Amino acid sequence: MKVKRGIGRLFQVMLLLFVITGCSTNNNVSTKVNSKEDASKDGGTLVIVRLSDAENLDQQFMSTINAASITHGKIYEGLVGRDENAEIKPLLAKSWEQVNDTTWEFKLRDDVEFHDGTPFNANAVKATFDRLLDPKVGSPRAVVLSMVNEVKVVDDYTVQFILSEPFSPLLSILASHEGGIISPKSIEEYGGKIINEPNGTGPFVFESWTPGQEIKLNKNKEYWGEKAKVDNVVFKVVPEETTRISMIETGEAHIAEPLSVTMMDTVEASQSTEVYRSEGFGTEFIGFNVLKKPFDDVRVRKAIAHAVEMDSIIKGVYNNVGKKANSLLGSKVFGYHPNMKAYGYNLNEAKKLLAEAGYPDGFETTLITMDSKERINMAEVLQSQLKGIGIKLNIQVLEYGTFVEQGNKGNFEMFISSWRNATGDADYNQYNLFHTSSHGSAGNYFFYSNKEIDSLIETARSEQDQEKRMELYSKAQELEMEDAVYIPVRVIENLAAVSKIVDGFSISPSGYLEINDVSIKKQ
CATH class of the missing domain: 3.90.76.10 (Dipeptide-binding Protein; Domain 1)
Known part of the structure; x- marks a missing residue:
């Protein structure tokens, strides 16, 4: 399916692409943006190469910041x-x-x-x-x-x-x-169907979406506020990270995201590309589906938490990019509990808990993760570490959209994921991830229910005194940790590879790509 808006505008974009076409390091990618022809155009075309596509373009149906980054603040705006x-x-x-x-x-x-x-x-x-x-x-x-x-x-x-x-x-x-x-x-x-042609008030106008390939936006020349500096934006889906980085080197793209920790040194050594870094609101974590055996037993969840040596994951997998987390709230989020303790590494305690739960010799289970290098590496480290308590961990690597689909349905036992927190307030984390009403696509992939936590979250929502809200969220986080619903890994750092001819790019703490002020230097 290819969704289009405005045949005249599409013809103009196609004509521009015809003029600037060049050789590509990736099949189906042929936009040469760093050429003399493009440099002569006022504003130019910003090309962003991404790991995965949006699952949809309807902000009322989106479940990921990855999708929202396409539309939020660009096509759609809020009050x-x-x-x-x-x-x-x-x-x-x-x-x-x-x-x-x-x-x-x-x-x-x-x-x-x-x-x-x-x-x-x-x-x-x-x-x-x-x-x-x-x-x-x-x-x-x-x-x-x-x-x-x-x-x-x-x-x-x-x-x-x-x-x-x-x-x-x-x-x-x-x-x-x-x-x-x-x-x-x-x-x-x-009506109630997903909107395929987003139509808002923002500085960019939707042009077209070819699912699995690219999304095109054009500058809104009638925008009520400060107008965008580039004329067009193309979000291209390029799953292979080395190809994404190469496209910046050759001038076929300007921004590549996400950037893995393992590629940071390569990007930093480049004469044409640099690393963008900023601390986010979100965290990365290992989660359990508490409705699936044996993870319906808190002793099993605690045993695994004690069997994970997190310092080696932070250093070995993430090269100390992003500090170790003690909660699913990032340290900059309102409601963060700085004094909470995560489970420490203790193999003897882990084995004891497994035996008490009826698994003295361990068991076999499967963990799902999306197809990013760090997540796969982390899964492999977990696989090795859990052997120490007799657990055989199978790893299933899924394309991002499939991972989201399986998470929404609860078709998994363990998983590695992240929650970026779009608002910077603990409510967005707590209600979406832990409230009983949020099971599945709303965010509660744990399928966890706890009446006391539900009450704490609901009370914190209505409490006007901000200090009391902090106390309520601290209590909720402590109870969630006591139930070992998840294992916190690290506070997310936003990483991207950016061409040195790009000015004004950033990623918000929530994880949204900020491109309204981006300009491309003329060569």
Whole structure:
């Protein structure tokens, strides 16, 4: 399937690509962006080569930051956003106030249009969130705003969110990709089906998507704010990392992500490419499906946690990139518990717990992981370490989209994954990963349920006192650790390989690619 928007624009892009076509180091990749012809074009085409494709382009159905990076802040925008310091800033809303514990009012901009020419107003905001929360639509992201009873139109440019209970992190959710405002025409056209042609208010306009190959965006020349510096953006799917890096060296691409730790030295030694690094909100972890035997027994989960020698993984697999984690919250996230202790390496305790659980000689199980070098390397280290307590660990490496699909369905026993936390608030982590209502596609791949933790998370959502919220999240994290639902690995560092002719690129702590200010130096 190839999704297109605007035949005229597509013809222009194809004509440009015809002019700049050159030899490629990768099959199906032929865009030569660092040529004299391209350098003469104002703005130029930014090419980003990525490990995997988006699973879809509908922000109300996305389950990954990988997909959201294509649309969030580029095609779609929210009422509020985040500045370079991750602080909440006005975006499509000029201002807001909390009228009372359960009512938030937003004053909207009156100079914005959607890409299809439809005016942005209060009715568009209402239509967006009505669709998100409609049970008939069945959005897996509805859970993050389940406390919204009504989005009320006060006048053309004033809207209120009426909540069923106080919800402290509301602004942080509205600033994430779930808060992106969709054109009412798209909502009318697609209804409850996934939107294949995203239509928002952002600085880039969707051009086309060829699944498994590439997504094209064009500069929005009518954008209400500061316009993008490049004319076009192409996100290309290039699974092989050495090929991605080579494409920057040869001028066929400008940015390659993600970048593995094992390739950092190669990139740093290059005369044309450099490493981008920044600490993220998220963490990497080893998880258990607690509904699957033998992982329905907490003693088995604790035994494995004691059998993992994490320092050697941080050093050997990650070359000390990203500090060792003690929680599924990154240290920069509101609600992080700095004093919590993860399980220490103790083989004798691990063997004792396995014997108590009825597995004195161990057992055989399977771990799934996505096809990234570090994850595969980590899985192999785990395989070796768990032999020490008699566990035979089989490793199943899955393409990213398949990994997500299996995780959503719970078709696994153990897994390696990460949670990037789109909002910087503990609620996004705790509710999505641990609340009973979030099983599967909402984020709770552990399929874990604990009534006490559910209550702590729900109370923290409504608590207005931020110190009390911190205490509630600390208690929840301690209980989750006591139940050994997961094994924390490390705080994620965002890594990418970037051409030295690129200025203005960054990755937000949430993991979104930030390209609105990117420019390409003329050669």
